Amino acid sequence: MGFTGLARWVNAPTSGLQLVRDNIALNHNGQYRGKWNLSVRSYRSTLGQIPGFQIPSERTMCALTMDENVFVLLEDPLAPTRADVLAAAPPGQETAYLQSPTHFRTTFLTLRPPGALEQLLAQLKARWVSVRQSASSVPQRGQAGGQQLLIEGHIFSIGSDWLVRVGNVILAGGGIKGMLLEAEYLPLPALHSPIADGTSELLSNLLTSVLPNVRDAKTVAVTISDTQWEDVLWDREELEKGVQDPIHDSPEASEDIYAYGDEDIPEKKRGDWIGVDRDRRSAYLIMGALRSEGIL
Structure with a gap:
């Protein structure tokens, strides 16, 4: 798995998926690799309904x-x-101050298996309700509703270096709300862009080229800077572990004539675009794009 870029085709027509598929096949000699299926649900807390407990938001x-x-x-x-x-x-005093809040504005978690979150909320009778469900599928309290939003499409390979995922954003009522396009450059697990918002010219050019030539097409790049992503990945427990058990330089290693000086460098950096980290970053960008449009 490699470095990934995401784009949103906001006003894609209902035939957009087929247009992209034809363009990839004809102009890039792309090969179909399988289906791309994601599902997204959103919830809202109901703490304000507790008698005597009021919160602004x-x-x-x-x-x-x-x-x-x-x-x-x-x-x-x-x-x-x-x-x-x-x-x-x-x-x-930065480290001490970071220990003060019980939590920060955003928390990003990875859970498995699918369905475990709904079971946990039901067992705890947690004050969360599913929102923006279609009128015919409004869940009862304590029950999990149907999938709110789907992303359905295809995965293509272009040569041996690229994977391209394209999918329609399908609302709960069945309507299509544009498309998502994701390009993955397999040779690189990380790519640090000189542009402040994290945009990669390499990925942007590829995503632009797979879009069909449609008049008045409105596309938006979905990006996140390295600094913002570090904030998302910040882990209080890892910070506390580092403070309690700091790593000291080994005098034996410094005196070893065969020491290369890179013994303390981890082989895999946390946050590299491989394995579940790639999926986490992709999921975060997708949810951010849909939330910014008020779809979630």
Whole structure:
């Protein structure tokens, strides 16, 4: 698995999926590899319904199912962001200040198997309700409703270096709300873009080329900077572990004439675009794009 870029074709026609498929086959000699199926559900807390308990704004939660993993994004608008806490911390006190909040504005989790989240909410009788369901499938309290939103499409390979995923965004009522296009460059697990928002010219050019020549097509690149992604991946437990058990330089290694100096460098950096980390980043971008349009 490699570095991935995502784009949104907002006003794609109902025939857009076939148009993209034809373009990939004719102009890129692309090969069909399989189906691309994702499902997304969103929830809202109901803490304000507790007698005597008032809050200005409820919490929200989105859950995207991709293969055997479920990626959950929780947001509490009343909690501070990690950047806010760091900005308020005096120099040298950043670590201590990060321990103060019980949680930050966003929390990003990976769960498995699919369906476990709904079972947990039902067993705990948690104050979360599924939102934006179609009128015919409104769930009863404590019951899991049907899938709210689907992304259905195809996966193609272009040569040996590229995978391209294209899919329609299908609402609960069956209507199509544009398309998502994802390009994955397999040779690289990470690609640090010089552009501040994390946009990669290599991926942008590929995504642009697979789009059919349709008049007035409205496309939007979906990106996240490395700094923002580090905030998403921040782990309090890992930070506490690092403070309690710091790594010291080994005097034996420094005196060893055969030491290369790279013994402490991890083979795999946390957040590289491989394995479940690639899927996490992809899921985060997809949910962010749909939420920004008010679809979730």
